Amino acid sequence: MKILLLFYVVLTKSLLKFSYRNYFSFFSHPAHGSGLMAWLKTLSNNKFAIDAGYVPKVFIISLTIALSTPFRLLEKFWYRKRVSKVRVKNPVFIIGHPRSGTTFLQYLMSKDPGFSYCSTYQAMIPHLFLSGSKLFPALLSGVLPGRRPMDNLKMGAHLPKEEEFAMAGIGAESLVAGYYFPKNFMKNFRDHVVFLNTGSKAESRWKNNFDNLLKKLSYSSNAGTLLLKSPGNTGRIKQILDLYPDARFIHIYRNPYHVYQSNLHLYRKLLPLLSFQQVQIKDVEEFVMGSYELLMKQYFKDKKLIAQNNIVEIRYEDFEIDPLRSLEHIYEKLELEGLDSAKPFFIDELKAYQNYEKNVFKINDSEKEKIVRRWAFAFESLGYSTSLKP
Numbered sequence: 001m002k003i004l005l006l007f008y009v010v011l012t013k014s015l016l017k018f019s020y021r022n023y024f025s026f027f028s029h030p031a032h033g034s035g036l037m038a039w040l041k042t043l044s045n046n047k048f049a050i051d052a053g054y055v056p057k058v059f060i061i062s063l064t065i066a067l068s069t070p071f072r073l074l075e076k077f078w079y080r081k082r083v084s085k086v087r088v089k090n091p092v093f094i095i096g097h098p099r100s101g102t103t104f105l106q107y108l109m110s111k112d113p114g115f116s117y118c119s120t121y122q123a124m125i126p127h128l129f130l131s132g133s134k135l136f137p138a139l140l141s142g143v144l145p146g147r148r149p150m151d152n153l154k155m156g157a158h159l160p161k162e163e164e165f166a167m168a169g170i171g172a173e174s175l176v177a178g179y180y181f182p183k184n185f186m187k188n189f190r191d192h193v194v195f196l197n198t199g200s201k202a203e204s205r206w207k208n209n210f211d212n213l214l215k216k217l218s219y220s221s222n223a224g225t226l227l228l229k230s231p232g233n234t235g236r237i238k239q240i241l242d243l244y245p246d247a248r249f250i251h252i253y254r255n256p257y258h259v260y261q262s263n264l265h266l267y268r269k270l271l272p273l274l275s276f277q278q279v280q281i282k283d284v285e286e287f288v289m290g291s292y293e294l295l296m297k298q299y300f301k302d303k304k305l306i307a308q309n310n311i312v313e314i315r316y317e318d319f320e321i322d323p324l325r326s327l328e329h330i331y332e333k334l335e336l337e338g339l340d341s342a343k344p345f346f347i348d349e350l351k352a353y354q355n356y357e358k359n360v361f362k363i364n365d366s367e368k369e370k371i372v373r374r375w376a377f378a379f380e381s382l383g384y385s386t387s388l389k390p
Helices: 002-014 020-024 036-045 052-084 102-109 120-124 136-143 164-170 176-180 182-192 199-221 231-235 237-243 256-274 281-305 316-321 323-334 339-351 365-382
Strands: 092-095 225-229 248-253 311-315
Touching (some): 092 102, 102 248, 164 176, 164 199, 182 199, 182 281, 231 281, 237 281, 248 323, 311 316, 316 323, 323 339
Parallel strands (some): 092 248
8 A cells, every 4th residue: 555655646746737627627728719620630630548537628628619610610601702812911920939038029019000910819719700709809808817827928818829729720730739638749749840740731731721820810900911929830931931932030039948947837837727638747848858859950941941131030138138129120120111100019018017027947957968968959059058148
């Protein structure tokens, strides 16, 4: 009995911490907005490997998706021709590994009236945001937390959201599927983020779904250049340029040590909310290490495909010290219009962050050694010292 008890203690200590609230939070999960075929494909890709405690949640999500299918079909039928005529021009993509400052940058730039973006409610209900633009934001506001759990940045139905969540509702080719099934995180990352193992079919599906989503977003806003943000797109430069040769990119990057620590914190907060599987902490550490390697190597390989006047790269540390100066550099390099008229909006938004305190993490020598061993290429390419100085 003592041996069994000891085994249980060791096992639970090694697992990511979940609470009863995580198991029974049925109605706030983003998968509720999925299409039926996308949902079934995601489950099938992961061999329906749902841990017992999450079966009720998956059942409720599946029921919601099934019952909402007629409404999704109705919106598709009603708007299909009008959306298909839209042409997406000069989109701007904020890219960078997760926890590199992409959200803060998009929050600021989205205050420019010349931009439109994918909002939280559009990302959560990608099949219904045209017909439900008045109803769903109010409903979503009732279940969303006021702050993001990983960094305490504000949340809201009309605030920008990475379109990766919308893509998870449209098809199986999304980084978000790895959040649902973290035991298959790296396989999903290879297959559906950087497309290493799946060939042209997965790429074609992703490009078709992505183009349809951006046309729909453009039709919804009816004005403004699309300003999009998804860390997964850091590894999809080639695919984006195939669709939009005139696309412009803002790559924000951060000290790899800080990226590692912040991503561990991200997954410790996010996976209990989104996952249908228990996962060990050591596995989280490994897919943080592995996904960074894949994503950044793919970016360094493909960024040369972008015309020099269509890409700008900024250090998070510089952006954090002087956001306005970084924005001026971005607008100048990409030849974006409207900086002078947008500045008052940027200044007002920055006032809301005057007392913001970011997370601070400590790193030990063992972690430093592991990070340097795996990510030495990034330290060198991004110009950071391995001595943990900015």
